[in-house]
Amino acid sequence: MELTFKDALAIAIGCLDYKGGYDGNEYEVYQDGIKTVIAALTRASEVGLADTQVAALYFLGCSVTDLGQGVKNET
Numbered sequence: 001m002e003l004t005f006k007d008a009l010a011i012a013i014g015c016l017d018y019k020g021g022y023d024g025n026e027y028e029v030y031q032d033g034i035k036t037v038i039a040a041l042t043r044a045s046e047v048g049l050a051d052t053q054v055a056a057l058y059f060l061g062c063s064v065t066d067l068g069q070g071v072k073n074e075t
Helices: 006-017 027-051 050-067
Strands: none
Touching: 006 027, 006 050, 027 050
């Protein structure tokens, strides 16, 4: 399965819901989140949605965008 930019965006959005149980400061949490997105997209580029964690992030991201929530710009 060839993934599109829209698929990658859904995976990245799905990472928003992945909290990881992190209790560090905001910078550490941000860096950990970025690492999660990079790892998920790297794995997706290797095996697509065959990886269950990538698939879960993808479906979380799709459900958020399907509900019209998308990514909110808080600047």
